[in-house]
Amino acid sequence: MKARKSAIGLAIFAQATLFAVPAAIAQDTTGQGQPAAQNDPSLARRAVEWSRDRLAELDATIVVLEKESARLQGEARKNADEALKALRDRRDAYRAQAEEAAANARTWTDAQVAAARKSLDDGWAAFQATRDRYLEAAKVDLTTRRAILEAELEARQKAWRNSIDELRGKASKLAADQRATIDARIAALNAQVDEAKARIARLEDASAEAWDKTKKSYADAQKLFSDTYTSIRKTIEDATK
Template sequence: MKLRLSAVALALLGHTALFTAPAARAQNAAPQNQTTTQDNPSLARQAVGWSQDRLAELDATIVVLEKEAAKLQGDARAKADATMKALREKRDAYRTKADEAATNAKSWTDTQVAEARKSLDENWAAFQTARDEYLESAKADLATRRAILEAELEARQKAWQKSIDDLKPDAGKLAADQRAAVDTRIAALKAQADEAKARAARLQDASAQAWETTKKSYADAQQLFFDTYASIRQSIEDATKK
């Protein structure tokens, strides 16, 4: 048996875009990502599977904002409390969708999975938009924005590591030559995640502009990780079917 590797995924590993985009970019990127997953049902199912991991990022954002809100008084505190209520409602709406998808995805058709992915992306974008609108209206300082990004990145790193760890047992079932090829790709995927973490650490004292640049490239990193992971997973599945 010869393992089929994705040339596109291998090429993607050469790129180093590594952090998050603001909600506006997330919304703009969503149609393209949805089209990709609709064209490839296995990608759509993997995206739905990861939807619960994304909840950790929403929770992390809320924790940071709640701490900041607790420091406010008067009208500012009232406005912050109202925003937090709205964000928790959006987070809970996403959780409901994610739980439904996790429970039913295995029995859903490809069309139903694609629709669930679209709905999850829309709920995610709505949360991001509400968060960014609040940060702008409250004139949140760099420290607050940086704390949010760091909290989200930490949650995402944990999800990435879990995904990498989940690949290893299945890779271990392959023939020696196939396993070596997959292990090399898994190692490259881990290096990609580690570099993202290292870059964040180097930005501790960076300027506001540097942090905005960081935010604008994170969405690319998330999509890169997702595409590469899905390609490795597909390669393992193809090899075990032969």
């Protein structure tokens, strides 16, 4: 009965906060500048493209938990299915936001793009929080938790590799002396992807501390990749002006 209450409480929590993130992410029209696309269309567009790429990670998480739920029976199965529905609803809300941002980023102002990114980041964080509450309530084992991170990383890696290939394509247009430094930075960026995977593979301790540390490590890797990618891309674009 206690487990049932926990799972139902999780589902209610998720549903109640599902729309806490503004549904219309373009409502912030206070920015008086030119549309973001006129200032830096490539980076603004890339920001929302990455937000759409996150959908693959949300889908990957749900697939793993669906497999876990399929092995359960009775009340445990019912509780898991209720929590999964809450996660699917949150994922669908995020998809709607990401698609709106992707469709409008080229004409939005800087303020609107910033508001959209903030809303999407909040939606992403909310999904992760809901997922973790479910993992705790259902006492999901370490094997499944690691499978979730591995599935998320596999989905994320596709976007990262595409971004790296894009940088290589842009760097190929630079002069030889400029390319050497850029190529080295791109190689280091590629190594970051491999290290993120290795960190997850090293998750062997079932303690909450180890799990939290590994999650943070993965989150840090995502931010580092984004910051490094943006820096390299700016360097390339400055060099070609």
